[in-house]
Amino acid sequence: MSTPDEARTAVLCQRGDVPDGEARRFDVDGHRIALARIGEDYYAIGxxxxxxxxxLADGWVWPDECALECPQHSSSFDLRTGKxxxxxxxxxVPVYEIRLSGDDVAVVLP
Known part of the structure; x- marks a missing residue:
């Protein structure tokens, strides 16, 4: 049994796999995650x-707003809060904590 201090993480990709200003979709343990990159910062939302x-990963990253826009009806979501x-x-939408280790980009799963 894990304790609250033992986070379950999953490596999504390597740092260079998602170009700056873009998002990619990853499916991990039943979670559908959009990983966006703005500069050296990575954000993961549902x-x-x-x-x-x-x-949402098929949409557009807006670096100045730190947002990801849905390609269908233009709703955008704050990458920090999911609102x-x-x-x-x-x-x-859900927000996932990012953990960087070496070149690995990982998320903390609930």
Missing amino acids: DRCSHQNYS PNCFPATQP
């Missing part, structure tokens, strides 16, 4: 738009 289940920035989405 990949399903809360409005209509479209892949939608505009309609039609009104519900947040």
Whole structure:
């Protein structure tokens, strides 16, 4: 049995695998994750738009807003909080903690 201090992490990719200003989808242990990169910072949020289940990783990264825009209906989500920035989405998406170790980019899974 794990304790709260023992986080379960999953390596998604290597640091150079996601180009700056882009996002990629990863499926890990039942979690559909959109990993976005802005400069040297990585952000992981749930990949399903809360409005209509479209892949957020297929959308656009907005570095100045630190947001990811859904390609279908243009809702954007704050990469730090998962909260939608505009309609039609009104519900947040999950946010995953990122852990960097060497070249590995990993997420902490609940």
